[in-house]
Amino acid sequence: MREPKELSALAELLERTKQSHAALEHHFKLNFPDYTIHHRKLLDQVAPPSLSAWNLPSAKEWEGLTANIFRNLQSVLEHPTPAQRVIAAGFLPHSTTPDLPEGDESTVRDFLEQHYRDNWPAVLAVFEASVDGFLLDEETRAVFREALATHGAGLYRATVRTLLPEIERVARRQFGMPTGGQPIPSLRALFRAMPLSAFGGMRNGRARIMTTFLRHVWKEIWTIEDLEVVQPDAVPNRSASLHGLTSYSSFQNSLNTLFVVECVFAMLSIHRSQTLTAPVVG
Numbered sequence: 001m002r003e004p005k006e007l008s009a010l011a012e013l014l015e016r017t018k019q020s021h022a023a024l025e026h027h028f029k030l031n032f033p034d035y036t037i038h039h040r041k042l043l044d045q046v047a048p049p050s051l052s053a054w055n056l057p058s059a060k061e062w063e064g065l066t067a068n069i070f071r072n073l074q075s076v077l078e079h080p081t082p083a084q085r086v087i088a089a090g091f092l093p094h095s096t097t098p099d100l101p102e103g104d105e106s107t108v109r110d111f112l113e114q115h116y117r118d119n120w121p122a123v124l125a126v127f128e129a130s131v132d133g134f135l136l137d138e139e140t141r142a143v144f145r146e147a148l149a150t151h152g153a154g155l156y157r158a159t160v161r162t163l164l165p166e167i168e169r170v171a172r173r174q175f176g177m178p179t180g181g182q183p184i185p186s187l188r189a190l191f192r193a194m195p196l197s198a199f200g201g202m203r204n205g206r207a208r209i210m211t212t213f214l215r216h217v218w219k220e221i222w223t224i225e226d227l228e229v230v231q232p233d234a235v236p237n238r239s240a241s242l243h244g245l246t247s248y249s250s251f252q253n254s255l256n257t258l259f260v261v262e263c264v265f266a267m268l269s270i271h272r273s274q275t276l277t278a279p280v281v282g
Contacts, residue, residue: 083208086112090234090252092212092259093205096123113251124148130262135269140170144265147258156254157247163261164217164238174268184218187264190271209263217260221245235260 082100083093089108091097098115100108116123131144143166150158171183191210212235221227221239227246230237234252241248248257 083205086205087208090256092209092235092256094209094259095205096126097205109252116255117251120152124152127258127262130266133269134265135272136170136265137173140166140265144261147261151254151258156251157249159254160236160241160248160257163257164236164241167218167238167261167264170265170268174272187218188214191267194267194270205259206263206266209260210267213260213264 080088082097085100085105085108086093086097089105089112091109091112096116097112101111103111127148128145131141131148134141134144143162147159147162150156150162168183171177171187175183175186177183177186191214216230216233216235217238219226219230219237219239221230221237221243227240230240231246234250235256236248236253237246240246248254
């Protein structure tokens, strides 16, 4: 039979594990948005809800089992990833994101804006290559090229107001919804069903961009409280923009819109290519 002191130590360790569980789950949601359910199941095996749910080792054994978890967790919390630093600075991670300098959020924000201003011709070439690869109609490609032109000319409001409505037009066309209804449930189901490989892995930022799109860009605004949640974000909200609830006029607003819509169109292109090549059954 275990001594009360040992049980107390185990209880303390379990509480630490539960706290680590919550922090790790938050980290996974940020970095692996389409796999949170899978990771939740794995994490639940590490941190059971009660002492009775575990065949308890001794406190010393438990400490050995959890040491790596705590060490890795501390590293994660103390050293944010480059993508997390980009997001904290108000930009979205993208294949064109440069290596970041040391410094706080303000330093990173200023660096990224200057980088994208100074290197716009090279960034534009990346976007144009992506547009050429869209397996969508010519109207979509034309609209995106116009948005690239408005951004390059410093017409940042026009970029946002040109591109955000185009998402719905393309989605309606793709899912056969000419009038009525709302295409977002179909978009959610499509993106959540896609494997991580469809996003090109984690380096190009598409998985994170799609999470931002589903949770923020397409979030409906019904109340003042809803508006107050989305308004401070440098990534535009579709509803707030289309219904005149706020103005998105900054360089960041415009560039983030390009990142989001390029990603959505790329994902819809993948879906269309799979649909066109799917074997006919029956």
